[in-house]
Amino acid sequence: xxxxxxxxxxxxxxxxxxxxxxxxxxxxxxxxxxxxxxxxxxxxxxxxxxxxxxxxxxxxxxxxxxxxxxxxxxxxxxxxxxxxxxxxxxxxxxxxxxxxxxxxxxxxxxxxxxxxxxxxxxxxxxxxxxxxxxxxxxxxxxxxxxxxxxxxxxxxxxxxxxxxxxxxxxxxxxxxxxxxx
Numbered sequence: 144x145x146x147x148x149x150x151x152x153x154x155x156x157x158x159x160x161x162x163x164x165x166x167x168x169x170x171x172x173x174x175x176x177x178x179x180x181x182x183x184x185x186x187x188x189x190x191x192x193x194x195x196x197x198x199x200x201x202x203x204x205x206x207x208x209x210x211x212x213x214x215x216x217x218x219x220x221x222x223x224x225x226x227x228x229x230x231x232x233x234x235x236x237x238x239x240x241x242x243x244x245x246x247x248x249x250x251x252x253x254x255x256x257x258x259x260x261x262x263x264x265x266x267x268x269x270x271x272x273x274x275x276x277x278x279x280x281x282x283x284x285x286x287x288x289x290x291x292x293x294x295x296x297x298x299x300x301x302x303x304x305x306x307x308x309x310x311x312x313x314x315x316x317x318x319x320x321x322x323x324x
Contacts, residue, residue, distance in 0.1 A: 292317070296317050299313055
């Protein structure tokens with residue numbers, strides 16, 4: 144293509160005249176214009192449509208990407224808000240559960256204390272009753288022993304002659320026997 148253009152330029156150029164590059168030559172202007180139009184039509188047919196198609200595809204891809212990004216951002220915001228609400232609900236539930244646990248523990252503590260007090264009171268009453276029973280039993284045993292001692296002393300006193308010295312010695316001897324035995 145370039146060789147055809149060079150040939151055409153040589154044909155229309157003036158023969159042997161030497162001209163400067165700034166000289167106006169109508170033949171060159173015409174061929175330059177024809178070449179420009181020809182190249183423009185060729186480029187329009189072969190390159191312009193693919194370039195425009197490529198630019199349109201790129202524009203559509205960018206537009207779709209932006210729409211998808213905006214949609215993803217909105218979905219992320221919605222998901223963030225849902226998560227935030229769920230977290231708030233979970234914290235509220237946790238606080239309720241903690242409060243219920245505290246109340247349950249407090250009630251259990253009160254119940255255990257009341258049961259302990261009741262059991263301690265019952266144990267004290269049982270112990271007091273047992274002590275009273277043992278005291279009564281000891282008192283009865285002591286009465287029985289005193290009665291036996293008194294009867295034994297009276298019997299010894301009666302057997303022996305009753306004079307004051309003998310009686311005093313007898314009581315002292317009997318007290319000593321009791322202290323030993």
